[in-house]
Amino acid sequence: MKNKSLNEVNSLRYWSIILLWRHRNRVMIGALLVFLTAAFAMALLALSGWFITATALAGISVAAGAMLALDIYLPGSGIRFFALGRTVSRYMERLYNHDSVLRQLSLIRQQLFKGLSTFRTSELKKQTNADWLSRLTADLDSMDSLLLRLLLPPFAAVLGLLLLSLLVSFWSYTAALFLFTSTLFLSCMIFILFLRLQENDSKALVTLFNSAREEFINHMNGLPELRCAKMQEHHQQSLLIFTNKFNKLQCRLVRLQANAQLAINTLHSIMVLVAAICSIKGAQEGLFDAPVAVLLVLAVFAFGELLQLLPGQLGVLGRTRYAAERLYPLANPAEETKDTSLLPQKLWNKLDIHLSGHPYIPASLKQMLTLEFSAAKPYLLVTGRSGSGKSTLAELILGEAHEQSEHLGTIACFKLDGQNVSSEQYSLSLQEGTAYLSQRNSILADTLFINVTLGLPDISDEKVWQVLRLVELDEWAKSLPADLDSWLGDTGQELSGGQARRICLARLLLRAPHLVVLDEPFNGLDESMAERIWRNIAPWLADKYVMLLVHKSPDFVSSDLLPQQHWQHLQFSSEDE
Known part of the structure; x- marks a missing residue:
């Protein structure tokens, strides 16, 4: 009291x-x-x-x-x-x-x-x-x-x-x-x-x-x-x-x-x-x-x-x-103690994650899951049906899982260049270098320009038009009453599901992350459009670590810029569920 x-x-x-x-x-x-x-x-x-x-x-x-x-x-x-x-x-x-x-x-x-x-x-x-x-x-x-x-x-x-x-x-x-x-x-x-x-x-x-x-x-x-x-x-x-x-x-x-x-x-x-x-x-x-x-x-x-x-x-x-x-x-949140000896760029040389026993990732209950991002294997494909733990895995890796405070210290091990680090050090180092596309399409009650740039300073209209072309929204944007300054309605009520999905994807393309996590990026898109957009953004993905979470692996994921031998595949089968 x-x-x-x-x-x-x-x-x-x-x-x-x-x-x-x-x-x-x-x-x-x-x-x-x-x-x-x-x-x-x-x-x-x-x-x-x-x-x-x-x-x-x-x-x-x-x-x-x-x-x-x-x-x-x-x-x-x-x-x-x-x-x-x-x-x-x-x-x-x-x-x-x-x-x-x-x-x-x-x-x-x-x-x-x-x-x-x-x-x-x-x-x-x-x-x-x-x-x-x-x-x-x-x-x-x-x-x-x-x-x-x-x-x-x-x-x-x-x-x-x-x-x-x-x-x-x-x-x-x-x-x-x-x-x-x-x-x-x-x-x-x-x-x-x-x-x-x-x-x-x-x-x-x-x-x-x-x-x-x-x-x-x-x-x-x-x-x-x-x-x-x-x-x-x-x-x-x-x-x-x-x-x-x-x-x-x-x-x-x-x-x-x-x-x-x-x-x-x-x-x-x-x-x-x-x-x-x-x-x-x-x-x-x-x-x-x-x-x-x-x-x-x-x-x-x-x-x-x-x-x-x-x-x-x-x-x-x-x-x-x-x-x-x-x-x-x-x-006035409590300030977290940051380990200044951990330089952010050191994270991207090699990242190893060992995970076992997470209650919401059934596959981890049977055997330890080992994930490795390196120059030889920079891309990770995770497949499995809904409820198999794909999104939980992504949030856990990004330090955003709600269960992190209870379970992370005992079920996950993070290594940077082979050296064990704490979950807090890992999460703090990872925050600034990650771009995450979650399953939910979050659209603000604001203009198209604000929704695409989303707080980034000094972004030109030309750059916005460029990323809109990559996700095939440029012609639609030009048809709007005020182009980039058009109001999208409260929580995006003026948009279709596919349009909202592509706007969320366009946000990521304006950034320069080291790790890109895409959770069901093709929701609301037909297969031909999804393939075109994937090929459009492949040059942007080529020099980054990529984690792609989908129900079923699309045929077009591997390309000249993202060759098959650079991909790892983690499959959550029905038996794991």
């Missing part, structure tokens, strides 16, 4: 430094605008009260026959100034601070994607798609509360209290000091108690909400199967359980917030009452006249606008802390 609390503090501290402290000048300007808005509002109400009271007393005095002069132009001008200033400062504050929040959310995304880029595929697979969706949407959106709700309102309230105390100090230093210290102490006690009481429920609510989101997404994904099995209503019961728990927690938090609001309203009411009594007593003793007494009471009353907003604003602390805790390891 202690370590968990420490992790929460570290998470909030990390994000506070990234978002607030490093941009403290911008934060201070935003806080100043918030304070000016509050100060103008307090001054407007207080001066209006003074002006109305003074005007009423002047009218009564004149009606009674007394000679009295009242300057109405200066306070009238002040009222107009404060009213205009409040409107302008509120507009500027909303504009500036919301722009700051958008900048911060952009900064969080950059920090997250920078951190995620260092994660291995096996680590990413440990979380479901629904959990990633929750982290990168709901949790990320919760972070905007850090500035708008957790920093600026309390800061404005403290400055407002200080301004009010300075106003009272013109007539009584003792009263000003008592007002400041008592209000600050009692307010802090109320909010500390409120935050402690709602902390566990707030975290439980967010956790339950994320679980319900994941359950709902899984329900929608499996809806056709549930309908066919007539299990839809039964499966919906779990969603109803989440709903009931969610409602109970929500009601409990609402009650806590209502109690905190009641305590703050009571405190403010006492402040106004004490201010009224003290103002009447001060007017009777001749410290100030009646209009000033009204001014002081209304100034205290106006301060309530800042104070009464705090329960609702600070109530999001639990949600924000939980979001910060979940996003922290993504943006």
